[in-house]
Amino acid sequence: MKPSNASSLVKYAIRDVVLEAKKEEAKGKKVIYLNIGDPCKYDFSPPQAIVDGVKEALDGPYKGYAFSIGDDELRAEIGKIEGCSPNHVFITAGLSEGVDFGTRILLDEGDSILLPNPTYPLYPTKVDVLGAEALYYDCDENWVPEPDDIRKRINEKTKGIVVINPNNPTGAVYPLKVLQEIAGIAAENDLVVLADEVYDHILLDDVEMHKMKDVAKDVPVFSGNSLSKNYFYPGARIGYTAIHNDVQGEFRDAFTRMCNQRLSVNWEFQRGALAGYKAGLGFLKPKLEKLRKRRDIVCKRIGEIPGLSVCAPKAAAYGFVKVEGYKGTDWEFVYSLLREEGVLVVPVSAFYKNHPEELYFRTTLLPDEETLELAMGKLEKFMKAKV
Ligand SMILES: Cc1ncc(COP(=O)(O)O)c(C=O)c1O
Structure with missing residues (x-):
């Protein structure tokens, strides 16, 4: 007997690198983890409204299975945020489950889907497992998608286009004009747009965030979001997908079937999410200020290190750092940095495809200033020895 092909x-480098870090720790090495985007691992915490909402729900009538597509009141609240009917809102276990369902209802074996390059690793994994093909579209030097490249890559089996805005790993926020072009391409080619907007309020500069559902009016748009980033509560495992422009209701029905087969998402945390969405985003400002300072430290220090450069992230919680002059692969870079300096980052191949000659790594911006300074110092020592 063997596990399935x-x-x-299933690959997930962001977690896989941790195994190696644990081995180093077992040998007594201190490791600074710059690989993860979990704000609660650092000094960020969710808004009190959600925590209180969960506590209150624990004493309430929420012990059974929730409605499989999600709590009615929560879907109604999200319907207001998304500007759609609650019947087109689906609560999932984080956006990760929404991505799973979204790709499964869109793709059959042999179909293809456009993914941004670089991309968030969950997408290629889902596409691979379905036996579908990932078509990676390139971005410019500011990590903004190039519409001409998107056009070029579409084939007769292409069903959709994933737009991750703001982007993980690059922190880019896409201009309206580019989103309009993407919406036009989707309409011309009959593609569904999967809009991953999980960082849509984690804006570190004075940039405008345009939601895809406000731009693409002629094609179905799956708007994906969750409590994990905007509300600093990844452990709640509450996400949603809101389906827009689903004229025949076919995608609504397919998504409902996906939700039905796993019965429900934890109801008490859905009630907490309801309290959080009702309370709003007033809590965000100081958190963003803190994150902005950390982003500035990382960008300044990276700029001072020989062989490293970064296009300053405008949003989200990561820097996608370019490495020049290093002799070796991305995994060799990551493991040497870990073994020699005890700093853990994520290798480029997890995110960036078709450009084997380019070396990058992703670092999180989330740790406190002292830890970031320490990590950047270690990175500097490493780079000075290598390039
Ligand atoms: C771009 C992007 N999409 C989706 C997710 C999944 O988030 P969730 O915790 O809601 O499953 C993440 C998590 O890091 C992400 O960065």
């Missing part, structure tokens, strides 16, 4: 296609 599909299971062997």
Whole structure:
């Protein structure tokens, strides 16, 4: 007996690198983890409204299965935020489950889907497991998608286009004009747009965030979001997908079937999410200020280190750092940095495809200033020895 071939296609470098870090720790090395985007691992915490909402729900009538597509009141509240009917809102276990369902209802074996390059690693994994093909579209030097490249890559089996805005790993926020062009391409080619907007309020500069559902009016748009980033509560595992422009209701029905087969998402945390969405985003300002300072430290220090450069992230919680002059692969870079300096980052191949000659790594911006300074010092020592 053997596990399935599909299971062997599941890759998740952001977590995989941790195994190696644990081995180093077992040998007594202190490791600074710059690989993860979990704000609660650092000094960020969710708004009190959600925590109180969960506590209150624990004493309430929420012990059974929730409605499989999600709590009615929560879907109604999200319907207001998304400007759609609650019947087109689906609560999932984080946006990760929404991505799983979204790709499964869109793609059959042999179909293809456009993914941004660089991309968030969950997407290629889902596409691979389905036996579908990922078509990676390139971005310019500011990590903004290039519409001409998107056009070029579409084939007769292409069903959708994933737009991650703001982007993980690059922190880019896409201009309206580019989103309009993407919407036009989707309409011309009959593509569904999967809009991953999980960082839409984590804006570190004075940039405008345009939601895809406000731009693409002629094609179905799956708007994905969650409590994990905007509300600093990844452990709640509450996300949603809101489906827009689903004229026939076919995608609504397919998404409902996906939700039905796993019965429900934790109801008490859905009630907490309801309290959080009702209370709003007033809590965000000091958190963003803190994150902005950390972003500035990382960008300044990276700029001072020989062989490293970064296009300053305008949003989200990561820097996608370019490495020049290093002799070796991305995994060799990551493991040497870990073993020699005890700093853990994520290798470029997890995100960036078709450009084997380019070396990058992703660092989180989330740790406190002292830890970031320490990590940047170690990175500097490493780079000075290598380039
Ligand atoms: C771009 C992007 N999409 C989706 C997710 C999944 O988030 P969730 O915790 O809601 O499953 C993440 C998590 O890091 C992400 O960065």
